[in-house]
Amino acid sequence: MNLGISAVRLSFAGGGTDLPEYYNDFGGNVIASTINHFTYVMSNKRADGKFQIFSPEFHAYIKPIPYDKLTCNTKGTELASSTIKHLNSKDGIDLMLASDVEPASGLGSSSALTVNLVNTVATLNNKNLTKNELAENAHYIQRHFLNWPMGKQDEYISAFGGFNFIKFKKDKIKIIPIKLTKLNKKELENNLMLFYVGGGTHAGILPNQVEQIKKNNQKVMSSLHQVKELAESMYQALKKSDITKFGELLHLGWTEKKKFSRNVTNTRIDRLYNKLIDAGAVGGKITGAGGGGHMLIYCEQSSKNKILEEAKNLKLKYIPFKFYSEGAKMVRLYDYKY
Numbered sequence: 458m459n460l461g462i463s464a465v466r467l468s469f470a471g472g473g474t475d476l477p478e479y480y481n482d483f484g485g486n487v488i489a490s491t492i493n494h495f496t497y498v499m500s501n502k503r504a505d506g507k508f509q510i511f512s513p514e515f516h517a518y519i520k521p522i523p524y525d526k527l528t529c530n531t532k533g534t535e536l537a538s539s540t541i542k543h544l545n546s547k548d549g550i551d552l553m554l555a556s557d558v559e560p561a562s563g564l565g566s567s568s569a570l571t572v573n574l575v576n577t578v579a580t581l582n583n584k585n586l587t588k589n590e591l592a593e594n595a596h597y598i599q600r601h602f603l604n605w606p607m608g609k610q611d612e613y614i615s616a617f618g619g620f621n622f623i624k625f626k627k628d629k630i631k632i633i634p635i636k637l638t639k640l641n642k643k644e645l646e647n648n649l650m651l652f653y654v655g656g657g658t659h660a661g662i663l664p665n666q667v668e669q670i671k672k673n674n675q676k677v678m679s680s681l682h683q684v685k686e687l688a689e690s691m692y693q694a695l696k697k698s699d700i701t702k703f704g705e706l707l708h709l710g711w712t713e714k715k716k717f718s719r720n721v722t723n724t725r726i727d728r729l730y731n732k733l734i735d736a737g738a739v740g741g742k743i744t745g746a747g748g749g750g751h752m753l754i755y756c757e758q759s760s761k762n763k764i765l766e767e768a769k770n771l772k773l774k775y776i777p778f779k780f781y782s783e784g785a786k787m788v789r790l791y792d793y794k795y
Contacts, residue, residue, distance in 0.1 A: 458500070458501045458789070458790040459499070459500045459501070459577065459580070459581070459787055459789055459790065460497060460498070460499055460500075460787070460788045460789075460790055461497065461498035461499075461573045461577040461785065461786070461787050462495050462496075462497060462573070462787075462788065463496050463569045463570070463572050463615045463785040464491035464492060464493065464495050464496075464569060464615060464618060464781045464783070464784075465491070465495065465556075465558055465562070465566050465615070466489050466490060466492065466564060466569070466610075466611060467489060467492055467649075467651070467744060467778075468487060468488070468489040468565070468610060468611075468614075469488045469489060469490070469703075469710075470486075470487065470488045470684065470687050470688035470691045470707070470710050471486045471487035471488060471610075471623075471684055471685055471687070471688030471710075472487065472608070472684070472746075473608070473666060473680075473714070473717055474487065474608075474625065474681055474684060474688070475608035475609045475623070475625050476608045476609075476663075476666070476667060477608075478671060479670050479681055480625035482627075483681075483682070483685070484625060484626050484685070485624070485626075485685060486623070486625070486686075486688035486692075487610045487622075487623045487688055488621070488622050488623075488635070488691050488692060488695075489610060489620075489621060490614070490619065490620035490621070490780050490781075491614055491615065491619060491620075491782070491783070491784075492564075492778040492781050493778055493780075493781045494557040494564065494776075494778060495556070495557050495569075496554070496555070496556045496557070496566055496570040496573050497554070497555040497556070497573070498552060498553070498554055498573045498577045499551075499552070499553040499555075499790075500550055500551065500553075500577050500578075500581060501550070501551045502548060502549065502550060502551075502581060503521070503548075503549030503550060503551055504549070505521070505549055506524075506547075506548065506549040507521035507522055507523055508521065508522060508523075508527055508538075508541060508551075508552075509521040509522075509550075509551045509552070510537045510538065510551075510552045510553075511552070511553040511554065512533035512534050512537070512553075512554045513553075513555060514533070514554070514555065514556060515532055515533025515560070516533065517531060517532060517533025518534075519531060519534050519538070521549075524547045527541060527542065529603065534554075535603060536554075536567065536570055536571050536574055536598070536599075537552050537554060539602045539603055540571065540574040540578050541578060543597065543602055544578050544579060544582070544584075544594070546578050546581070546582055548581070550578070550581060552574075552577070556570065559653070561749070562653075562744075562745070562750045562751055563743060563745025563746065563747075563749070563750030563751050564744055564745065564750070565610075565614065565615065567599065567605075567611075568595060568599065568607070568611030568612045569611065569785075571595040571599055571612065572592065572595040572612055572615040572785045573615075573785055574595075575591050575594045575595050575598070576591055576785045576786075579591075579594075580787050588616045588784055589616075589630075591612075591616040591784075592609070592612040592613045592615075592616040592617070592630075593612075595612040595615075595616070596609050596612045606664045606667050607663070608663075609625065609630065610623060613630060613632065615784065615785060616784050616785055617632050618781065618782055618784030619781075619782045619784075620634065620637065620642075620780055620782075621633060621634055622635055622688070635692065635695050635696075637695065638698070641695075641698050641700060642780060644700050645700055645780075646779055646780060647758060647761075648704065648755055648756060648761075649755055650753070650754045650755075650756065650761070650764065650768075651751055651753055651754075651776040651778055652751065652754065652768055652773040652775055652776065653773065653774040653776055654725075654726065654750065654751065654752050654773055656725070656749035661718075661720055662717075662718050662721060662746040662747055663746050665718045666717050666718050666746075669718070677716065679716075680713040681717070684710055684713045684714065687706050687709055687713070688710075690702075690706055691706045691710075694706065701739065701757070703755065704739035704755030704756070705739060707739075707740035707741055707753070707755050708734075708739065708740025708741065708742075709740070711730075711740065711741060711742035711743070714742065714743075714747065715747075717747075720747065721743070721746070721747030722743065722747060723748070726743060726748075726749070726752075729752065729771055729773065730743075732767055733752075733754050733764055733767060733771075735767075736760065736763050736764045736766075736767040737756055737757075737759070737760025737763050737764055738754045738755065738760065738764055739755050739757065741753050741755060751776065752773070
């Protein structure tokens with residue numbers, strides 16, 4: 458029996474510039490880190506050659522069936538089925554999928570799970586994939602197998618793990634680890650707060666963004682160029698240990714991100730964000746594509762208690778986290794025989 462583990466992420470700057478429709482022409486910059494919230498894939502080979510898949514979060518279950526009966530359109534198990542099909546894995550497997558975070562969390566959980574599944578299925582078939590191969594296969598499954606309009610940052614962040622500056626170009630994706638001192642890392646962790654705001658629905662946001670890029674919508678393109686530059690500025694600030702500048706750039710990035718699509722934010726999200734800013738936050742953003750899920754806030758320590766109290770009044774759920782340095786991995790639990 459094996460357990461696959463892959464971390465979800467927080468994206469701090471440059472989201473949207475990791476869409477191939479953008480970075481193929483202009484290049485993209487993203488700053489993001491994995492955190493200590495995970496997806497899990499428990500797996501075991503079957504002697505009868507059939508496939509059985511459980512997905513408790515989606516209340517989905519595929520009873521043991523042969524490879525040729527496996528389909529990729531069952532909500533909750535489509536990532537697992539698509540991974541099996543894409544990797545042409547015909548030896549039977551039991552898979553159980555789980556996650557620490559809610560679906561549509563804005564924390565890249567679908568991509569983290571796909572990376573986890575690719576790593577799991579490949580390992581069970583005695584294939585050792587590089588981190589780049591894990592990320593590229595996971596992206597292909599979501600973007601081209603399932604036709605989800607994904608960027609590439611989530612897969613690369615989960616596959617590699619750690620706090621990184623990622624540069625996207627048409628012919629190359631470069632991972633640059635951001636080396637923070639222990640003191641600066643602790644300060645940044647302490648100054649960042651994550652809240653679950655609910656109402657996560659990303660449907661239509663990324664398809665609309667892709668459409669606007671293809672149409673060369675100047676408002677959207679200008680904002681994408683700006684967030685690309687903000688990611689570079691954030692990288693330089695972190696290299697100089699300027700943690701306060703990091704928080705200020707979060708706010709500027711959120712201001713630009715809201716121009717990507719009218720569905721990135723709404724009246725409720727704007728009200729919640731403004732309340733936390735009034736309580737002392739320096740900056741923040743809705744994680745992921747937008748529309749709901751989680752809100753990330755940066756503040757100085759002197760304002761933290763007031764912000765936590767305001768968040769409680771607003772009925773926001775506080776989600777503690779720490780940065781996490783590892784990429785997707787497999788752990789053998791025990792050997793099980795039918």
